[in-house]
Amino acid sequence: MVVKIRTTQIGLKKPINVKATLSNVDKADEMMISLLSLDVDLEEEGQDDSGTEEKDQTKVAIENLKKERAFNKKTVSFLQDILKLTDKQIQTVKETVDYNTLGEYLNYVCGRIKGISEEAFKDVDKNSPKEQSVNSEEK
16 A cells, blocks of 8 residues: 655655555664653653752763664665755755654555545644644745
């Protein structure tokens, strides 16, 4: 099965077709596990801060930043691999997308690869004012 992936959310203009092969589905699963694991880690560490000293809080902050940076690099590498993006396109993505948009787009790509319909994501987009403003800027 081939799925069409919209790319306007990451600053590119044309959609990209991706085969939903076992390899690509596995890569999508790995990225979603990374995304969810990061969220869980950040939530757990945020809750543990109540009785720690300032030094410990700084260490936690450093670890969180390292995890976020590693996740961002892994996500960009995943998108470049799956969507077959050029280095120039990747630079456009890096200069266009914020952290939240990257996570939302990763969810979209992984979902599409796993067979979630485009219509399901369009319903979500209708409820997202951020997405509407991105689309209106390109018209």
